[in-house]
Structures are given as C-alpha cells and as structure tokens.
Amino acid sequence: MRITDLQYYLALTDNHNFSQVSQQFHVSQPTVSLAIQRLEKEVGAQLAIRSSHHNIVSLTHAGQVFAQHAQAILEQYNLALTEIGRIDEQSLLLGLPPIIQISYFPEIAGRLSNQALEHLKTVEVGAHKAIQLLQDGKLDASFLGYLEAINQNDFQVLQFDQRPFEIVVANDHPLATRPTISFKELADQNFILLKGSFIHKQAFEQLAQANHLQPNILFSSSEPYAILNLVSQNRGIGFMVSSKNIQHPDVKFIPLSDPEQPQLKVGFVYRKSPILTTEQNTIFNEILAAIHTPML
Amino acid sequence: MRITDLQYYLALTDNHNFSQVSQQFHVSQPTVSLAIQRLEKEVGAQLAIRSSHHNIVSLTHAGQVFAQHAQAILEQYNLALTEIGRIDEQSLLLGLPPIIQISYFPEIAGRLSNQALEHLKTVEVGAHKAIQLLQDGKLDASFLGYLEAINQNDFQVLQFDQRPFEIVVANDHPLATRPTISFKELADQNFILLKGSFIHKQAFEQLAQANHLQPNILFSSSEPYAILNLVSQNRGIGFMVSSKNIQHPDVKFIPLSDPEQPQLKVGFVYRKSPILTTEQNTIFNEILAAIHTPML
DNA sequence: CAAAGTTATTAATTTTTTTAATAGCAAGGG
DNA sequence: CCCTTGCTATTAAAAAAATTAATAACTTTG
Numbered sequence: 001m002r003i004t005d006l007q008y009y010l011a012l013t014d015n016h017n018f019s020q021v022s023q024q025f026h027v028s029q030p031t032v033s034l035a036i037q038r039l040e041k042e043v044g045a046q047l048a049i050r051s052s053h054h055n056i057v058s059l060t061h062a063g064q065v066f067a068q069h070a071q072a073i074l075e076q077y078n079l080a081l082t083e084i085g086r087i088d089e090q091s092l093l094l095g096l097p098p099i100i101q102i103s104y105f106p107e108i109a110g111r112l113s114n115q116a117l118e119h120l121k122t123v124e125v126g127a128h129k130a131i132q133l134l135q136d137g138k139l140d141a142s143f144l145g146y147l148e149a150i151n152q153n154d155f156q157v158l159q160f161d162q163r164p165f166e167i168v169v170a171n172d173h174p175l176a177t178r179p180t181i182s183f184k185e186l187a188d189q190n191f192i193l194l195k196g197s198f199i200h201k202q203a204f205e206q207l208a209q210a211n212h213l214q215p216n217i218l219f220s221s222s223e224p225y226a227i228l229n230l231v232s233q234n235r236g237i238g239f240m241v242s243s244k245n246i247q248h249p250d251v252k253f254i255p256l257s258d259p260e261q262p263q264l265k266v267g268f269v270y271r272k273s274p275i276l277t278t279e280q281n282t283i284f285n286e287i288l289a290a291i292h293t294p295m296l
Numbered sequence: 297m298r299i300t301d302l303q304y305y306l307a308l309t310d311n312h313n314f315s316q317v318s319q320q321f322h323v324s325q326p327t328v329s330l331a332i333q334r335l336e337k338e339v340g341a342q343l344a345i346r347s348s349h350h351n352i353v354s355l356t357h358a359g360q361v362f363a364q365h366a367q368a369i370l371e372q373y374n375l376a377l378t379e380i381g382r383i384d385e386q387s388l389l390l391g392l393p394p395i396i397q398i399s400y401f402p403e404i405a406g407r408l409s410n411q412a413l414e415h416l417k418t419v420e421v422g423a424h425k426a427i428q429l430l431q432d433g434k435l436d437a438s439f440l441g442y443l444e445a446i447n448q449n450d451f452q453v454l455q456f457d458q459r460p461f462e463i464v465v466a467n468d469h470p471l472a473t474r475p476t477i478s479f480k481e482l483a484d485q486n487f488i489l490l491k492g493s494f495i496h497k498q499a500f501e502q503l504a505q506a507n508h509l510q511p512n513i514l515f516s517s518s519e520p521y522a523i524l525n526l527v528s529q530n531r532g533i534g535f536m537v538s539s540k541n542i543q544h545p546d547v548k549f550i551p552l553s554d555p556e557q558p559q560l561k562v563g564f565v566y567r568k569s570p571i572l573t574t575e576q577n578t579i580f581n582e583i584l585a586a587i588h589t590p591m592l
Numbered sequence: 593c594a595a596a597g598t599t600a601t602t603a604a605t606t607t608t609t610t611t612a613a614t615a616g617c618a619a620g621g622g
Numbered sequence: 623c624c625c626t627t628g629c630t631a632t633t634a635a636a637a638a639a640a641t642t643a644a645t646a647a648c649t650t651t652g
Contacts, residue, residue, distance in 0.1 A: 018598080030601080033600065044380065050599055051648090057598095062380045065379050066380060076368045080361070154449070314631095315629065324612075326612085594652090597648105598647100599648085603642100608639070610635105610636080616630085617631100618628095
C-alpha cells in the first residue's frame with residue numbers, strides 16, 4: 001500500500017469522480033482507476049461503487065470504513081513530515097496564550113537560564129489553537145489558560161496555578177474601599193475588558209449569566225495597561241486576573257465574593273512521550289522545573 | 297512511501313541490523329538497505345546511523361521521531377484490515393463484562409427485537425480489555441462496568457445506570473433485621489465474593505482500605521447463585537450489586553451505610569463516529585434506545 | 593439515436609524494486 | 623599483522639510494478 005494511492009482514494013471520497021481526481025494529481029485517469037483497484041485487492045473488499053452514470057461514485061460500507069483509516073494514516077504521514085522538517089531548528093517552539101504572556105511568562109522566563117531563553121521561541125495562541133498545533137506537530141509544547149479541566153488523551157496537561165478573576169477600580173472609585181464585591185452589585189457599571197483573551201470573555205459571560213445580568217461593556221483593549229489607565233480615570237471598571245506583573249498606582253484589584261466564580265487555570269501541555277534533542281530536552285526540563293516552583 | 301518500507305524500518309528499530317531484518321521478511325539485504333534509503337530520501341533526513349561495526353545501527357533524532365509515526369501508521373493500517381475483514385459478518389459484536397451480563401443484560405435483551413438479538417454477538421470482556429479491543433477494531437461497541445468515570449478521547453461513553461454495592465446475608469443471620477450496615481461492622485465476617493469480576497473485587501478492596509480492615513474472604517465463585525446459596529446456608533456473607541435478576545428466597549440484600557461508598561457505574565461505549573451497515577445501525581439504535589430507558 | 597461523460601481494459605513504455613554479486617569497512621582472533 | 627567474520631553499500635541486470643495513450647464499453651441526456 002502506497003501513500004499516493006491513499007491520497008487518490010481520499011480525493012475520490014471527496015470528489016466521487018475518477019477523472020477529476022486524476023486531473024487533480026496530474027496523472028492519467030487509468031492511474032487512479034488502477035490505484036483504487038490495487039487498494040481494493042489489498043484490503044480484500046470493494047471500496048467504491050462505480051457507475052458510468054455522470055458524477056456518481058459512491059462508497060461501499062468497507063469504503064467508508066477505509067476512508068477513515070486512510071485519513072488517519074495520511075494525517076500521521078503529514079505529521080511525520082512536518083515534525084521531521086522542524087528538527088533542524090534546535091529551538092523549542094512554545095505556544096503562549098496572551099494572558100499567560102502577560103501574567104505568568106515574565107516570572108517563568110526569569111527562572112530560565114540565558115541558554116534556554118535564547119533557544120526558546122514562542123507563538124501566540126489560544127488554548128484551542130494550541131492543542132490543534134500540538135496535534136499537527138507544529139508546536140513542541142504550550143502554555144494554556146482555561147476555566148474547565150482539559151482532557152486530552154495523547155497529551156500531558158500539568159496545571160501549575162489557578163487564580164480568581166478580580167474587579168479593578170480606581171482608587172477614588174466608591175467601591176474602592178470594599179474588601180470584596182459580588183458580581184451582581186456591578187449591574188450598572190461600565191466594563192473595560194481585555195480584548196483577544198477568550199478566557200476573560202468566557203469567565204465574564206459565565207458570571208453575567210449566573211447573575212442574570214447583561215453588563216455593559218464600554219471598551220475592550222488588548223493592552224492591559226490601557227485598561228488600567230482608563231480605569232484609573234474612572235471611565236469604567238476592569239475585570240482581570242490579578243498578577244504582580246500588572247500593576248498601576250491609581251487602581252485597586254478587589255476580589256469577587258460570589259460563591260461560584262470562574263478560576264483561571266494555568267497549565268503546561270505537551271505530548272506524552274515527546275522525542276526531543278538533548279538541547280531541547282534541557283530547555284524543556286528547565287521549564288518544568290520553573291513551573292513546579294509556586295508562582296507569586 | 298510504502299507500508300512494507302515502514303515495516304522494514306520498524307523491524308530495524310527493534311533489530312538494529314539490516315541483514316536480520318532482511319531475513320525476517322525473506323528478502324535480500326539490499327532490499328532493506330534501499331528501502332531505508334528511500335524513506336530517508338522521502339522524509340528528507342537521515343534516520344539510521346550505520347556502522348559496519350558488528351550489530352550497531354542506531355537511530356538519529358529524526359529516526360526516533362519517525363519511528364513513532366511509522367508505528368502509528370502501521371497500527372492504523374492493521375486496524376483498517378481487521379475492521380474491513382469483520383464487515384462481512386452482519387452482526388454487531390458487543391463486549392459484555394460478566395457483571396453486566398448477569399445484572400443488566402437480561403433486562404436490556406428483553407427490550408430488543410428478535411431481529412436485533414439474532415444478529416447480536418457478545419464477547420465476555422472486562423472494561424480494560426473492552427477498550428483495548430475497540431481500539432483494535434475487534435469490537436463494535438461494549439458495555440462497561442466501572443467505579444471511576446472513564447475518559448477516552450476517541451470514544452463515546454454513555455453512563456446509563458449507577459447502583460451501590462450491597463451486603464447479602466441469610467434471612468436468619470443476626471444482621472438480617474438491620475436496614476443498613478456499615479462496612480466496618482463486618483470485620484469478623486467471612487465473605488463470599490464474585491470471582492472474575494474485577495469491579496467487585498476493586499470495590500470491596502476500596503471499602504476495606506477506607507475502613508482499615510482486612511476482611512476474610514472465604515470463597516469466590518463466578519456463579520452468583522452459588523454465592524447466594526452459600527450465603528443462605530450461613531457459610532458467609534456476600535458483597536454484590538443488587539439486581540432484580542439475582543434473587544434468592546432465603547437471602548436479603550442490605551445497603552451499606554458508609555458515607556463514601558463505591559458505586560457500580562454502568563455504561564455503553566463506542567467509537568465516536570462509528571461506521572455501520574444499515575443492519576448494524578438498526579441493532580445499534582435499538583440498544584441505545586434500550587439503555588436510555590431507566591433500568592429497574 | 594447521437595453526444596457527452598464516465599470508468600475499465602489493454603498493450604507498450606517507463607519507472608521502480610529486487611536481486612545476486614561484490615566491494616568495502618571495522619573488529620577480533622590467531 | 624593478516625585473515626576471518628559480520629556487517630552495509632553499490633553495482634548492473636532482471637523482475638515487477640506503475641503509468642500511459644488509445645480505446646472499449648457503458649449510461650444518461652437531449
């Protein structure tokens with residue numbers, strides 16, 4: 001069985017037309033015809049039901065089953081090629097969601113050696129995209145921010161921190177003296193949110209829904225300091241995970257008192273048995289050591 | 297890329313010897329040599345480090361990465377062959393753990409049409425083995441008995457019932473009048489357990505451990521009625537999930553009062569997007585309908 | 593019933609794979 | 623040291639497999 005035959009077959013399952021497949025791959029029509037016959041002989045079952053009827057090639061039951069496996073094989077094949085293609089770059093390619101980049105990565109980076117930092121490349125991705133890229137072999141590992149535990153069979157997810165979302169108000173805001181605030185007290189406030197952070201939005205909506213509110217969102221910025229500035233001018237209030245990396249003299253972070261509140265969970269994810277060069281492995285272990293030390 | 301080349305390569309990763317691989321596959325040594333060269337050319341990287349040195353062929357980093365993918369591809373290939381090989385039998389092959397066979401399957405079978413029952417074949421398997429066989433394409437679906445939620449990415453697990461384990465005593469046993477019993481009261485009892493049911497054993501040990509006991513197990517039988525008989529003769533007490541399919545006039549099932557007690561969870565598992573013949577699909581849907589009706 | 597669109601078959605050609613023979617290399621034993 | 627042993631690579635020839643162009647055969651459609 002050859003990979004090209006599988007490619008023809010998979011194209012056929014899309015196309016339902018031998019001739020078109022042959023054109024797609026710049027080969028003659030009998031090539032495709034014979035390729036499919038070869039496959040059928042090898043698996044011992046008819047895969048496609050041909051009809052000189054215009055346009056209609058349908059799959060047998062075996063053909064449908066086989067299509068799934070053919071796809072899986074091709075994916076694995078492509079994965080192999082991209083992964084091996086990436087080997088020469090001796091760096092470790094890391095996914096980094098925006099929130100982590102802001103709130104955690106400075107601290108983690110501080111714990112890494114220069115040698116490790118030099119060979120570390122990061123790509124900005126959300127949690128969903130990160131898993132996708134890992135699956136495609138386009139990332140070696142990724143940080144993740146999420147609200148609900150992530151379960152991915154083939155990947156190891158290490159959760160290394162968790163912290164609540166807080167309300168940000170100006171120091172001279174009426175709420176600034178409060179030790180805690182419940183979300184439903186904020187029905188009339190204007191919110192300034194973090195743009196591009198799917199997680200902040202998700203957490204915000206979760207709280208809004210639980211409290212049956214539809215809070216007004218004044219503005220979204222992808223730059224946390226822009227938000228703190230606007231908050232300090234009392235243009236609105238913020239909703240953000242507190243972090244020692246995000247500070248402003250004129251604003252105050254106030255915890256929520258809601259009994260059920262979303263928590264930002266922060267994790268590190270990688271293939272269960274990653275094969276790394278010794279250089280990559282060194283960096284990898286440094287990162288693992290860094291996240292195993294509690295965050296401030 | 298051909299499957300046979302991958303087979304040679306994988307054998308080589310075991311063997312570290314081109315000549316032995318060639319003998320294994322009854323081909324000449326240059327065949328293997330050239331196959332590996334072809335692979336290396338196709339993936340664009342050296343895979344094996346040869347040495348005319350006796351016995352030492354080692355893998356490059358790329359070679360190790362590629363070995364993983366080669367294995368995955370071969371597994372998928374074999375899976376395709378076995379699955380397609382099973383298609384002709386028009387029946388649905390179902391895994392059935394012993395406990396389910398005794399406690400649930402009679403009721404479920406009663407809800408199926410004759411047509412469905414005729415084409416249903418069952419294989420006795422534990423939960424672990426069931427998932428293994430599903431992954432190998434050797435089962436279409438399986439019932440599962442388990443204590444802790446099962447998480448399997450590629451499979452759909454429907455939990456359709458859950459019930460506690462109970463103590464079985466003879467009607468004239470001193471404990472027979474009790475509405476409930478706590479497990480730690482049973483330290484001095486002789487137990488008669490269900491043999492071959494990994495789940496019963498696991499639940500029993502869980503309770504024993506939680507109560508810091510090492511209860512005496514008098515006997516294990518794989519036949520539930522043998523247990524009930526012995527219990528009725530006051531030879532010992534039983535530990536079993538109650539079921540209307542397992543009854544005996546001279547014994548009584550008594551619930552445990554322990555706050556934390558294991559529950560037998562009963563589920564049905566199948567590939568997320570199963571491809572079934574229309575006949576199989578009919579049976580499949582009947583089973584789904586049957587388990588969606590609450591059990592007695 | 594002819595035209596258009598499809599897949600299968602055939603025989604010739606081309607490409608790829610396999611082989612037998614052999615070269616070449618390194619280690620180990622006398 | 624040299625010969626033997628055990629290995630892989632390289633050849634050139636042979637065998638096998640894949641591809642093609644040409645064409646047959648079939649079905650629907652106008």
